[in-house]
Amino acid sequence: MGRGKIEIKRIDNATSRQVTFSKRRSGLFKKARELSILCDAEVGLVVFSSTGRLYEFASTRKKLILPTSMKSVIERYTEAKEEHMQTMSASAEAKAAMLLRN
Amino acid sequence: MGRGKIEIKRIDNATSRQVTFSKRRSGLFKKARELSILCDAEVGLVVFSSTGRLYEFASTRKKLILPTSMKSVIERYTEAKEEHMQTMSASAEAKAAMLLRN
């Protein structure tokens, strides 16, 4: 969807990979949100950039259940969260919150 | 993106809501997959239709962490999963599916 057609394979150039990530992530989240609204669906979306930054969306409507395949993800999340909590200090709290927020 | 422009609000007609769900879900998953490949990102996507059917995608690469806002989701998943396991029998498959449905 652009001036040229691209193959779906890892973009080698780090810069353009970052640019594409930014654009497509934005589009993906937009569509996730639209789906949840239009179709009254529960949607949970988690994205980690290759640099480890977290982005999330979750429609908060009724009941959302995670799929089995995400079990490991949940486990890792729990671990990370615990680590996070352990190393968290009062002043680091805000920083971490911001980090998680974007 | 079609013959006409639509507002982003819940589609009242159940039939067209289902049709739209099917189409957009497909597109969303495709884009989730593309993002993960193109940008070497970790992506986890969970969708529950309004009728309770589950759809998922998770790139299995490196580190995927769930966002804070998904905590309740995880909890619910865990609960449901436990229930599922407890009541599951070979012949109870269908029943379990119903359980997950809502």
Added chain:
DNA sequence: GCGTCTATATATAATGG
């Protein structure tokens, strides 16, 4: 409900500042 078919809306690749 599900696949196919367009016309049109949107997303976005490439580019320029």
Added chain:
DNA sequence: TCCATTATATATAGACG
């Protein structure tokens, strides 16, 4: 390294079988 633009690729609304 970001914004803004814009040409093009893609997604999809609406219609039909």
